[in-house]
Amino acid sequence: PRRVVSGLQPTGALHIGNYFGAVRRCVRLQDKGDDLMIFIADLHSLTTHQDPAALQENVLDLTACLLASGIDPDRSVLFTQSSVARHSELCWLLTCLATHARLAHLPQYKDKSAKMKEVPLGLLLYPVLQAADVLVYRGTHVPVGVDQLQHLQVASQLVRTFHHRFGRTFPTPKPLLAEDGSDRLLSLRDPSKKMSKSDTDPKSCILLTDSDDTILLKLRKAVTDFTPQVTFDRENRPGVSNLIAVHCLAADKLPEEAVEEADGLDTGRYKRVVAAALSEALGPVRERAAALRRRPELLRDVLRHGAVRARVRADEVYESVLARVGLAPPV
Numbered sequence: 001p002r003r004v005v006s007g008l009q010p011t012g013a014l015h016i017g018n019y020f021g022a023v024r025r026c027v028r029l030q031d032k033g034d035d036l037m038i039f040i041a042d043l044h045s046l047t048t049h050q051d052p053a054a055l056q057e058n059v060l061d062l063t064a065c066l067l068a069s070g071i072d073p074d075r076s077v078l079f080t081q082s083s084v085a086r087h088s089e090l091c092w093l094l095t096c097l098a099t100h101a102r103l104a105h106l107p108q109y110k111d112k113s114a115k116m117k118e119v120p121l122g123l124l125l126y127p128v129l130q131a132a133d134v135l136v137y138r139g140t141h142v143p144v145g146v147d148q149l150q151h152l153q154v155a156s157q158l159v160r161t162f163h164h165r166f167g168r169t170f171p172t173p174k175p176l177l178a179e180d181g182s183d184r185l186l187s188l189r190d191p192s193k194k195m196s197k198s199d200t201d202p203k204s205c206i207l208l209t210d211s212d213d214t215i216l217l218k219l220r221k222a223v224t225d226f227t228p229q230v231t232f233d234r235e236n237r238p239g240v241s242n243l244i245a246v247h248c249l250a251a252d253k254l255p256e257e258a259v260e261e262a263d264g265l266d267t268g269r270y271k272r273v274v275a276a277a278l279s280e281a282l283g284p285v286r287e288r289a290a291a292l293r294r295r296p297e298l299l300r301d302v303l304r305h306g307a308v309r310a311r312v313r314a315d316e317v318y319e320s321v322l323a324r325v326g327l328a329p330p331v
């Protein structure tokens with residue numbers, strides 16, 4: 001079977017982009033029979049400032065959300081990145097094969113570092129750690145959004161360099177792109193930007209924890225345009241098309257079907273339809289997550305169990321890597 005590896009940062013409540021674009025996709029891959037390794041990317045989150053106490057809470061929040069969304073910790077391996085030291089150890093070996101020039105040219109690094117006075121080195125090395133996250137399990141497939149494709153190319157290049165020096169060791173990880181557009185939900189306040197956790201305007205994204213009233217309120221404030229009809233045209237009508245995309249993801253529809261259903265409604269009324277569909281899709285997940293969150297010991301148990309399983313897999317790969325590189329202990 002394919003081995004799918006995916007990580008999410010514990011940087012606060014998930015928005016519907018994270019949910020549909022990452023979490024639900026992983027659940028569907030798991031349910032289709034893929035071998036899924038899903039981790040809470042706590043090491044990655046340290047590339048931006050994290051309050052230690054809040055980080056611990058966020059890890060448990062995210063664990064509850066993943067379980068509530070349908071990640072099954074018996075079928076899939078669910079764990080925190082920091083609990084498997086091999087991620088960092090392999091990252092170092094890969095760091096020695098990566099070049100500064102290549103990493104400094106990646107658009108995400110350029111964007112994020114441009115906004116900082118002091119740029120942490122971790123931000124530059126982020127894609128190398130991502131490569132290690134996948135390779136340490138000999139991952140074959142990675143669900144990504146278009147914006148992450150370049151990072152996966154860094155991983156492929158590192159695999160090539162590694163093979164060239166030390167011989168074939170890893171499969172080249174392939175991207176799994178979403179076919180339903182779930183990998184690019186846009187900000188509700190500014191449809192020229194993607195929906196983002198770090199957006200300072202709380203109305204720009206709908207969170208998995210939002211109540212039905214909040215969902216409706218945020219959708220009512222969503223920026224559209226001056227045409228009242230509901231039509232799907234991502235290029236010229238990004239705001240309305242984004243609402244249609246949300247509707248489609250929430251109700252498992254195609255854009256044509258959603259547009260047909262909206263026949264005769266103006267965008268204002270259509271927003272109510274989208275809100276209802278979203279509440280229906282998210283309500284049960286939100287309730288399960290809240291119930292699980294009240295059982296921190298269970299959540300920690302799940303993570304401990306996942307870490308043990310992940311370590312077994314990572315140790316096996318890492319030992320063969322050490323031998324290749326010439327770092328195996330003398331016999």
Ligand code: AQP
Nearest residue numbers: 008009017018021022145183184185194195196197198
């Ligand atoms: N707008 C989006 N539409 C669809 N999918 C999205 N993802 C993020 N934004 C959208 C996907 O969610 C996963 C979360 O990855 P992350 O925890 O590393 O967060 P991120 O990529 O940094 O995105 P955020 O949550 O919006 O945070 P910031 O504010 O830092 O940009 C990934 O699979 C991502 O593709």
